[in-house]
Amino acid sequence: MSAALLPDPISVTVRAPAKINIYLGVGKVRPDGFHPLETVYQAVSLYDDVTVTDAEEWSVSTIADGVHVEVREVPDDDSNIAIRAGKALVAHHRLDDRAAAIQINKGIPVAGGMAGGSADAAATLVALDRLWSLGTADEELLAIGAELGSDVPFALVGGTATGTGRGEVVTPVEDNGSWWWVVVFSDDGLSxxxxxxxxDLLEGGDHDYRIRPQMLEALRAPANGEHLQVFLYNDLEDAAFYLRPDLQAVAEAALECQASYALLSGSGPTMLALAADADSARAIAGRLAERGYDRTAVVHGPVAGAHVVAYG
Known part of the structure; x- marks a missing residue:
C-alpha cells in the first residue's frame, strides 16, 4: 500500500540510536566560548523509542527500557529536549495550535555521553513531522536540530559521519565495516x-586536531579493519582521566580483557572497547564483568538514524 493511501496515524513511534565518537579532535576555545571540533560519529545499536500522540497540551513521560537505564533525572516538563524539539518544529511551521503527548522508552543511559537526549529530540522531530504530515525538508530538520544541540543532526542522519563546527555540521562518510564495541557505563556522571x-588547562587545543584521511579510508575498506584502531582518538581523554582516574582503570582493564583498543566516547564517562567481532565482544564483556565492570552493553555499528518503526 502506498503512503498516500495510509490513514492519518493516531500515533507514530520513531527509533533513534545512541552515538559514539570514534575520533574527537578539539581546537582552541573560540571567543564565543565554544571549541571547534572535528569528530567521527558512529550510530550504534542502542536505542530510544519515542511515541507521539496528538494532544491539547504538551507533555512528556519517560520509562526505562534497559537494565542499565535510570530515568529519575530526566525532566518531565518543558525543559525536556523532546518538548523543546516539538515546539521548535511547531514554531518553524507556524502551527501554534498544535501540541503532543510524548512518551520516551529509554534504552540509552542518561548522562552517559551517548547523546540520548539528542536522540530523543531527533526522534520527536521525525515522529511529529510524520504524525502531522508536515513534509519538512531534510535540511530544515537538520537546521532545527542544530539549534537544539550539537549532536541532534547526527541522530537524524545516523550511520557514520564526520562532524565539524561544534559537531553540528554533519557529513555522512562511506563505512563498509561492521564494528563491534563493548560499551562500559559509569555509575557516576562527568560534567x-x-x-x-x-x-584547556592541560592541552589548550594548540595542535592539529583534524581527522586523518587515512581513517576514512580504513572505514571504507573493511579488509583493512584491523588497522582502524590506529586512528581511534579522543583529545578529551587525558582531561577526563585527570578528573576521573577510575576511567583510565576501565581502559586498562578492557585491554587486559583482549579488547583491540579502549577509548573514551565524547566527554565521557562512557568507555568503549573495540572487539574483532560479536563473539569477541561478548567474551570481553564477560571478562570485564568478572572484574566488577558489569554495567556494559555489546553493540555494533553503524546503524540507521532516526526512523519510523510503528504507526498507531
Whole structure:
C-alpha cells in the first residue's frame, strides 16, 4: 500500500540510536566560548523509542527500557529536549495550535555521553513531522536540530559521519565495516564543561586536531579493519582521566580483557572497547564483568538514524 493511501496515524513511534565518537579532535576555545571540533560519529545499536500522540497540551513521560537505564533525572516538563524539539518544529511551521503527548522508552543511559537526549529530540522531530504530515525538508530538520544541540543532526542522519563546527555540521562518510564495541557505563556522571575546562588547562587545543584521511579510508575498506584502531582518538581523554582516574582503570582493564583498543566516547564517562567481532565482544564483556565492570552493553555499528518503526 502506498503512503498516500495510509490513514492519518493516531500515533507514530520513531527509533533513534545512541552515538559514539570514534575520533574527537578539539581546537582552541573560540571567543564565543565554544571549541571547534572535528569528530567521527558512529550510530550504534542502542536505542530510544519515542511515541507521539496528538494532544491539547504538551507533555512528556519517560520509562526505562534497559537494565542499565535510570530515568529519575530526566525532566518531565518543558525543559525536556523532546518538548523543546516539538515546539521548535511547531514554531518553524507556524502551527501554534498544535501540541503532543510524548512518551520516551529509554534504552540509552542518561548522562552517559551517548547523546540520548539528542536522540530523543531527533526522534520527536521525525515522529511529529510524520504524525502531522508536515513534509519538512531534510535540511530544515537538520537546521532545527542544530539549534537544539550539537549532536541532534547526527541522530537524524545516523550511520557514520564526520562532524565539524561544534559537531553540528554533519557529513555522512562511506563505512563498509561492521564494528563491534563493548560499551562500559559509569555509575557516576562527568560534567562536560569540567572536562573541557581541564582540557584547556592541560592541552589548550594548540595542535592539529583534524581527522586523518587515512581513517576514512580504513572505514571504507573493511579488509583493512584491523588497522582502524590506529586512528581511534579522543583529545578529551587525558582531561577526563585527570578528573576521573577510575576511567583510565576501565581502559586498562578492557585491554587486559583482549579488547583491540579502549577509548573514551565524547566527554565521557562512557568507555568503549573495540572487539574483532560479536563473539569477541561478548567474551570481553564477560571478562570485564568478572572484574566488577558489569554495567556494559555489546553493540555494533553503524546503524540507521532516526526512523519510523510503528504507526498507531
Amino acid at each position: 562536560t564543561p569540567s572536562v573541557y575546562g581541564a582540557y
